[in-house]
Amino acid sequence: MIKPPRTGADHARLQGSRPPVKGQSRGSAAASGPATSEKRIALRVAPEAERAIRGGHPWLFEGSIREQSREGEAGDLAVVFDRKGRFLAVGLYDPDSTLRVRVLQHGKSASIDEQWFEGRLAEAAQRRSPLLALAPGWETNGYRLVHGENDGLPGLVIDRYDRTLVLKIYTPAWLPHLGELLPALAKVQPAERVVLRLGRALALRGKAEYGLEDGSVLQGAPLDGPVLFRENGLTFEADVVHGQKTGFFFDQRDNRARVQKLARGKAVLNLFAYTGGFSVYAGRGGARSVLSLDSSQPALEAAKRNWDRNRADYSARASHEILATDAFEQLERIEKGGRRFELVIVDPPAFAQEQSQVVQALKSYDRLTQMSLAVVKPGGTLVIASCSSRVDAETFFDTVHRAAIRAGRSLREIERTGHALDHPIGFREGAYLKCLFAQVGEIATPAKRARHGGKPGAGPRKDSKVPERDPNDTKLPTRARHDGKSAPRGSRPKKTIPAGSQRG
Numbered sequence: 001m002i003k004p005p006r007t008g009a010d011h012a013r014l015q016g017s018r019p020p021v022k023g024q025s026r027g028s029a030a031a032s033g034p035a036t037s038e039k040r041i042a043l044r045v046a047p048e049a050e051r052a053i054r055g056g057h058p059w060l061f062e063g064s065i066r067e068q069s070r071e072g073e074a075g076d077l078a079v080v081f082d083r084k085g086r087f088l089a090v091g092l093y094d095p096d097s098t099l100r101v102r103v104l105q106h107g108k109s110a111s112i113d114e115q116w117f118e119g120r121l122a123e124a125a126q127r128r129s130p131l132l133a134l135a136p137g138w139e140t141n142g143y144r145l146v147h148g149e150n151d152g153l154p155g156l157v158i159d160r161y162d163r164t165l166v167l168k169i170y171t172p173a174w175l176p177h178l179g180e181l182l183p184a185l186a187k188v189q190p191a192e193r194v195v196l197r198l199g200r201a202l203a204l205r206g207k208a209e210y211g212l213e214d215g216s217v218l219q220g221a222p223l224d225g226p227v228l229f230r231e232n233g234l235t236f237e238a239d240v241v242h243g244q245k246t247g248f249f250f251d252q253r254d255n256r257a258r259v260q261k262l263a264r265g266k267a268v269l270n271l272f273a274y275t276g277g278f279s280v281y282a283g284r285g286g287a288r289s290v291l292s293l294d295s296s297q298p299a300l301e302a303a304k305r306n307w308d309r310n311r312a313d314y315s316a317r318a319s320h321e322i323l324a325t326d327a328f329e330q331l332e333r334i335e336k337g338g339r340r341f342e343l344v345i346v347d348p349p350a351f352a353q354e355q356s357q358v359v360q361a362l363k364s365y366d367r368l369t370q371m372s373l374a375v376v377k378p379g380g381t382l383v384i385a386s387c388s389s390r391v392d393a394e395t396f397f398d399t400v401h402r403a404a405i406r407a408g409r410s411l412r413e414i415e416r417t418g419h420a421l422d423h424p425i426g427f428r429e430g431a432y433l434k435c436l437f438a439q440v441g442e443i444a445t446p447a448k449r450a451r452h453g454g455k456p457g458a459g460p461r462k463d464s465k466v467p468e469r470d471p472n473d474t475k476l477p478t479r480a481r482h483d484g485k486s487a488p489r490g491s492r493p494k495k496t497i498p499a500g501s502q503r504g
């Protein structure tokens with residue numbers, strides 16, 4: 001056990017008041033959550049973790065803790081001191097996660113209270129301000145307001161859907177702090193309602209352990225259906241209570257706008273379409289026809305409604321089909337049936353949740369690339385994305401190029417892109433989204449394919465199974481590296497992947 005920290009002032013300044021959770025109406029779920037913790041834990045950590053934290057890294061893992069003043073509960077504030085007893089950081093403690101502390105504040109001590117939250121939220125809102133000043137026809141009131149670690153609020157995502165805010169938490173450590181976070185949020189971003197979503201692990205325990213239900217309305221009027229919002233001037237609906245993540249994938253906003261520019265006159269296939277984000281932009285860009293394919297029928301019903309509500313923006317003859325099926329199986333059928341597309345968009349769920357799944361994930365990307373290319377007309381365009389935080393950008397782009405060689409198709413890169421402005425990257429693991437835009441060449445003859453290392457006649461392999469829908473919500477992801485360099489030990493999660501490093 002360690003002695004109380006030498007710098008008593010540090011501790012004193014950290015004594016923010018912790019009133020019980022307040023500010024929720026109608027006996028909301030969070031009001032019955034645990035009372036706010038007043039407690040603090042003093043920690044000393046391994047040298048490499050100390051270095052990582054000093055460098056601004058937001059994660060401290062169980063294995064890096066050398067000394068701890070006492071056992072703690074979820075939501076206690078953990079104060080990390082260096083070997084000389086100087087303040088390093090303060091963060092949220094979670095005894096049930098190997099990611100034991102999520103750092104809120106580095107370097108300089110502070111009271112973690114309503115005012116502190118207000119400051120962080122105001123900074124996050126400021127970062128998004130360009131989205132509020134877009135040109136006429138591009139109005140936007142749907143975006144990610146808080147992107148976890150990358151906005152200094154680890155394990156917390158807040159998405160704005162016009163007048164509805166969706167707050168998603170990935171650790172029970174946030175629960176005792178909602179009483180201060182919510183009033184701060186109301187000041188910075190007044191809204192009609194706040195909906196609570198729980199990361200999957202928390203959703204399983206939420207009801208029994210915390211009296212919390214995924215999708216409960218914390219503040220404001222109950223919801224009787226999807227909410228409407230605008231992204232770049234287009235109107236979408238999102239089911240913020242039952243939908244995947246918080247209801248919509250804002251991280252692809254800029255890539256969707258790029259697709260719009262490429263779509264004129266084209267036959268478009270949107271694979272893993274969810275609620276049709278890319279499809280609607282392709283429509284506005286003048287696509288001739290769009291096929292939205294996803295394994296989720298409810299998501300596709302929403303895609304149909306989203307397509308219809310923006311109809312005024314398309315050419316009169318533009319058509320939209322939806323198809324609820326497995327993308328891999330359907331690609332095989334399309335290939336055999338002979339239908340071809342001029343623009344194919346491929347935005348699958350994260351294939352790698354853990355380091356052990358990376359090899360399999362790369363096989364899946366390889367297979368998916370080959371199968372997608374097989375249905376692109378020569379001269380057409382492929383847009384392929386990865387949101388697997390464990391697969392880094394270089395490895396992903398290399399995999400796509402190798403797959404193209406094997407498929408006997410040349411790829412001419414148009415652009416490599418990443419996150420939209422509302423998904424800032426605040427630390428290395430925060431960069432999870434990568435997307436390649438490429439022009440697809442002629443189909444090579446078997447001899448030419450062989451010369452380029454592809455196996456003539458080798459069709460897509462069946463061994464790489466796509467995971468169940470929405471797998472990146474099961475664990476907290478981290479990005480794995482394939483260049484042999486590893487993250488500092490103290491900063492590397494073992495099994496779980498925090499919100500700030502994934503599609504939250």
Ligand code: SAH
Nearest residue numbers: 249272274277294295296326327347349469
């Ligand atoms: N492109 C979407 C987001 C895609 S998220 C957008 O811009 O909004 C990944 C989607 O893949 C989810 O909608 C999920 O339902 C779907 N999915 C997962 N596995 C699938 C499979 N095997 N075949 C088809 N769709 C799948």
